Amino acid sequence: MPSSVRIINDFSITIATINGSGSQTANTVLLRALFKMGIPVSGKNLFPSNIQGLPTWYTIRVNKDGFTARRDEHEVVVSINPTSFARDLASVQPGGAFFYADDIKLPINRTDIYLYPMPVKKLSIEADVSPKLRDYIANMVYVGVLGQMLGINPEKIRQALDFHFEGKIKAIESNFATVKAGADWAATHLTKSDPYIVEQMDKTKGLIMSDGNTAAALGTIYGGVQFAAWYPITPASSLAETMNEYLPKLRKNAEGKNTYAVVQAEDELAAIGMTIGAGWAGLRAMTSTSGPGLSLMTEYTGLAYYAEVPVVIWDVQRIGPSTGLPTRTSQGDLTFSYFMGHGDTNHIILLPGSVNECFEFAWRAFDLAERLQTPIIVLSDLDFGMNQWMTKPFVYPDQAMDRGKVLWEADLEKANGNWARYKDIDGDAIPYRTLPGNKHPASAWFGRGTGHDEYARYSEDAATWEANMTRLSRKFDAARAFIPKPIIEKSEGTEIGIITYGSAVPAAEEARALIQQASGRKSSLLRLRALPSTKEVHEFMESHSRIYITEANRDGQLRQLLSVEMPDQANKLRSACHSDGLPLTARWVKEAILAQEAM
Amino acid sequence: MAPTITTGQTNRAGLTRADYKGFLSTLCQGCGHNSIASQLIAACYEMDIVPEEIMKFSGIGCSSKSPAYFLNRSFGFNSLHGRMPSLATGALFADKSLRAIGISGDGDTASIGMGQFKHLVRRNAPMVYVVENNGVYGLTKGQFSATAEIGLELKHQGTNFYMPVDICMEALASNATFVARSFAGDPKQVKELIKAALSHHGIAVLDIISPCVTFNNQENTFHSYMWGKDHESPLHEISFVPARDEITVEDFEAGTTREVTMHDGSLVILKKLDKDYDPTDRWQALHMMEEAQRNNWMVTGLIYLETGRPTLTDLYNLPGTPLNRLSEADLRPSRVSLEKINAEMS
Numbered sequence: 001m002p003s004s005v006r007i008i009n010d011f012s013i014t015i016a017t018i019n020g021s022g023s024q025t026a027n028t029v030l031l032r033a034l035f036k037m038g039i040p041v042s043g044k045n046l047f048p049s050n051i052q053g054l055p056t057w058y059t060i061r062v063n064k065d066g067f068t069a070r071r072d073e074h075e076v077v078v079s080i081n082p083t084s085f086a087r088d089l090a091s092v093q094p095g096g097a098f099f100y101a102d103d104i105k106l107p108i109n110r111t112d113i114y115l116y117p118m119p120v121k122k123l124s125i126e127a128d129v130s131p132k133l134r135d136y137i138a139n140m141v142y143v144g145v146l147g148q149m150l151g152i153n154p155e156k157i158r159q160a161l162d163f164h165f166e167g168k169i170k171a172i173e174s175n176f177a178t179v180k181a182g183a184d185w186a187a188t189h190l191t192k193s194d195p196y197i198v199e200q201m202d203k204t205k206g207l208i209m210s211d212g213n214t215a216a217a218l219g220t221i222y223g224g225v226q227f228a229a230w231y232p233i234t235p236a237s238s239l240a241e242t243m244n245e246y247l248p249k250l251r252k253n254a255e256g257k258n259t260y261a262v263v264q265a266e267d268e269l270a271a272i273g274m275t276i277g278a279g280w281a282g283l284r285a286m287t288s289t290s291g292p293g294l295s296l297m298t299e300y301t302g303l304a305y306y307a308e309v310p311v312v313i314w315d316v317q318r319i320g321p322s323t324g325l326p327t328r329t330s331q332g333d334l335t336f337s338y339f340m341g342h343g344d345t346n347h348i349i350l351l352p353g354s355v356n357e358c359f360e361f362a363w364r365a366f367d368l369a370e371r372l373q374t375p376i377i378v379l380s381d382l383d384f385g386m387n388q389w390m391t392k393p394f395v396y397p398d399q400a401m402d403r404g405k406v407l408w409e410a411d412l413e414k415a416n417g418n419w420a421r422y423k424d425i426d427g428d429a430i431p432y433r434t435l436p437g438n439k440h441p442a443s444a445w446f447g448r449g450t451g452h453d454e455y456a457r458y459s460e461d462a463a464t465w466e467a468n469m470t471r472l473s474r475k476f477d478a479a480r481a482f483i484p485k486p487i488i489e490k491s492e493g494t495e496i497g498i499i500t501y502g503s504a505v506p507a508a509e510e511a512r513a514l515i516q517q518a519s520g521r522k523s524s525l526l527r528l529r530a531l532p533s534t535k536e537v538h539e540f541m542e543s544h545s546r547i548y549i550t551e552a553n554r555d556g557q558l559r560q561l562l563s564v565e566m567p568d569q570a571n572k573l574r575s576a577c578h579s580d581g582l583p584l585t586a587r588w589v590k591e592a593i594l595a596q597e598a599m
Numbered sequence: 600m601a602p603t604i605t606t607g608q609t610n611r612a613g614l615t616r617a618d619y620k621g622f623l624s625t626l627c628q629g630c631g632h633n634s635i636a637s638q639l640i641a642a643c644y645e646m647d648i649v650p651e652e653i654m655k656f657s658g659i660g661c662s663s664k665s666p667a668y669f670l671n672r673s674f675g676f677n678s679l680h681g682r683m684p685s686l687a688t689g690a691l692f693a694d695k696s697l698r699a700i701g702i703s704g705d706g707d708t709a710s711i712g713m714g715q716f717k718h719l720v721r722r723n724a725p726m727v728y729v730v731e732n733n734g735v736y737g738l739t740k741g742q743f744s745a746t747a748e749i750g751l752e753l754k755h756q757g758t759n760f761y762m763p764v765d766i767c768m769e770a771l772a773s774n775a776t777f778v779a780r781s782f783a784g785d786p787k788q789v790k791e792l793i794k795a796a797l798s799h800h801g802i803a804v805l806d807i808i809s810p811c812v813t814f815n816n817q818e819n820t821f822h823s824y825m826w827g828k829d830h831e832s833p834l835h836e837i838s839f840v841p842a843r844d845e846i847t848v849e850d851f852e853a854g855t856t857r858e859v860t861m862h863d864g865s866l867v868i869l870k871k872l873d874k875d876y877d878p879t880d881r882w883q884a885l886h887m888m889e890e891a892q893r894n895n896w897m898v899t900g901l902i903y904l905e906t907g908r909p910t911l912t913d914l915y916n917l918p919g920t921p922l923n924r925l926s927e928a929d930l931r932p933s934r935v936s937l938e939k940i941n942a943e944m945s
Contacts, residue, residue, distance in 0.1 A: 273685025
């Protein structure tokens with residue numbers, strides 16, 4: 001029986017396909033078409049560590065209120081994969097819609113959902129494309145059927161195809177013809193019975209759609225990257241690959257020469273080594289990796305900390321330990337990266353909380369690295385890095401590049417050659433450095449990971465060692481003044497504070513609304529954007545009696561770190577952490593917090 | 600102005616030998632590495648290289664300490680064990696006009712650093728890569744390295760069971776464009792090879808057998824002075840003639856020399872000994888190396904040379920101005936370009 005209600009712009013579409021079959025194009029075209037209709041959307045790709053053949057799912061959430069966190073509920077499900085068919089069928093919410101390829105002859109045992117068979121094979125054979133492209137074009141059939149049945153504006157689908165195929169007319173036309181065939185077939189043969197529809201809104205005006213790795217790559221380029229070394233690893237590879245795509249367009253000088261170099265290294269040990277060599281020699285240098293690669297980079301990163309070499313390290317996190325699940329997300333590298341290296345070591349961590357911030361922190365990271373002469377580690381993750389997000393446009397850097405304290409020939413001339421690499425002249429714990437190529441006879445110094453005095457000379461002297469380490473500690477403290485401050489949304493008169501960061505932010509933001517709906521309780525939110533923590537975090541803790549820290553890892557790593565940094569507040573810190581490889585859902589966060597509130 | 604008095608104490612760069620010196624060595628008395636450092640100083644002085652135009656790199660070990668003992672006026676970096684190649688690779692992009700010298704050891708190159716060494720070679724990174732090869736770990740007090748010969752007996756270690764790694768062979772296998780072997784006890788050859796290596800446009804691997812007087816200098820072992828003196832079999836007498844010098848070949852008897860022109864126009868003149876050896880023939884080089892191994896010869900000299908292959912930094916279409924002197928105006932794309940990207944993504 002047809003549904004008597006209409007549910008507009010508030011549901012999730014999950015599409016089950018076969019990995020490597022080209023469905024990613026179809027899915028992102030749907031996502032972008034909805035986005036172009038002004039409807040807030042988010043897309044999440046749940047894919048296997050496999051080139052071709054295993055099941056993959058893509059979920060599009062449409063939400064009129066603009067919430068973008070993952071949901072576990074699937075109202076509209078599309079299945080064109082026999083392998084996952086039974087599971088897909090079972091996953092449809094009661095009252096939901098199930099679209100499936102009609103050549104899958106498997107039993108359908110549900111009577112509480114609406115069924116829509118689609119002649120995917122038939123229509124793709126009829127498509128005017130070479131047999132080679134037939135599998136790819138088959139995906140456009142469900143785009144057409146869904147578009148018709150949900151009410152997606154065909155013109156927006158066409159615009160999305162135009163974006164995807166970068167204006168290549170032939171590809172756009174042949175794909176759109178199949179979309180149209182699917183839509184026409186559905187108009188003639190299917191009757192709309194389920195309640196789910198989309199309608200034009202104006203809520204995405206002024207927003208863009210991008211993935212976090214693209215944002216990071218662009219931010220890096222606008223941050224003036226001069227050298228990058230990387231080694232392929234999921235989910236970080238596309239960061240460097242996107243740099244390779246944009247750099248030739250954006251970073252040639254007037255003579256057509258490159259103002260950068262990107263090297264694919266033989267492994268992560270070499271990627272970080274090259275980055276540190278370039279950073280030492282005065283280039284804005286970065287590398288991008290994920291957990292296993294970060295483990296390999298540990299020893300060299302410790303050297304960069306101790307020898308005070310500016311470098312930027314992007315960790316697009318996946319779930320570990322070990323190889324873990326290479327295509328699943330997590331925020332499990334926080335503690336590891338904060339202390340990465342043997343001996344007394346600590347690093348500045350940047351925690352972008354949106355795709356837009358991936359861009360911003362990418363250029364800021366270079367300024368911080370060169371100002372503070374130390375590695376800057378930026379923690380993104382698979383959810384940000386590889387999924388499409390609607391986000392505010394990228395903002396052009398609002399300040400001049402900060403190249404830090406570098407002495408060139410004229411500076412040394414003025415100082416009569418008197419300078420020392422590790423001497424704290426300005427009382428801010430940050431020394432001056434010179435770069436190779438400086439022709440002044442007093443410019444050279446010998447970098448090393450071994451004990452050194454203020455002149456960078458080898459030293460085993462106990463007092464010299466300790467004085468240097470104390471200065472490094474002061475420098476780390478001083479960094480608090482430079483790093484991004486937290487963003488706080490305060491609710492008056494509430495005792496509940498929520499602290500979150502990174503890709504956990506969307507779930508935490510939505511959870512606040514759900515908690516209020518469910519219990520009437522308001523909460524404040526602090527979005528941490530960097531470590532070490534600053535006084536604003538302490539004030540936030542002081543002004544609330546219970547602090548919930550929401551993050552996607554098993555041990556509540558941020559709660560552990562903040563307990564150590566602010567022991568006077570430790571007894572009010574509670575964890576709402578969870579890590580199974582999937583992005584947090586708002587519902588889970590709400591329930592985790594309310595369960596502890598009830599205790 | 601008083602006339603400049605030429606005392607013969609300065610080179611054409613106007614520098615004295617003292618301008619090339621380093622700190623006092625802390626290596627053992629008689630260590631082959633110190634002799635190599637002296638030849639590096641002599642070669643740079645004689646070639647009129649300005650020390651500020653050299654970068655020095657090393658890994659970890661006795662060998663890797665030695666860059667502190669020459670060219671104090673050059674920038675340098677003593678990096679991690681076996682991972683000097685990667686750090687040098689990154690640094691080479693900063694200023695293409697600089698020359699680079701890497702000093703490594705047999706442990707640093709052939710054990711922990713084998714991977715990075717071979718990739719540095721494969722990329723034809725423009726630098727001189729010296730292996731001070733003594734077949735033993737000195738700094739950790741006398742363990743076997745990967746170049747130790749099979750059957751070598753060392754105090755506290757027993758007998759080495761494994762076949763040795765031949766660094767020149769590894770370099771050739773990785774398509775090195777300059778491969779040479781020398782013996783620290785033959786300072787003239789060491790110096791001439793260093794000069795040729797500094798003129799090479801690309802990776803120049805110099806495997807120098809450098810006896811460890813403390814842990815591996817028994818008379819009958821491969822990496823000892825005594826064995827080296829007795830078994831050294833030079834391929835040729837080598838002389839290096841800088842590009843600026845008028846070439847006087849009278850010193851070299853016609854018909855017994857072979858000249859190789861380097862990238863910068865300088866010449867390497869190889870005076871034939873008993874063998875007629877062509878170092879530009881890779882096939883012959885591989886054959887000769889195998890022959891030497893079978894006959895237990897320590898062949899020294901210029902083993903292989905290929906000129907004309909682009910170096911790592913030649914391949915990146917870099918500007919004439921060093922990358923590390925570019926400013927914000929060169930490095931930050933325009934505001935308009937970002938607006939365009941935002942528009943495309945909306």
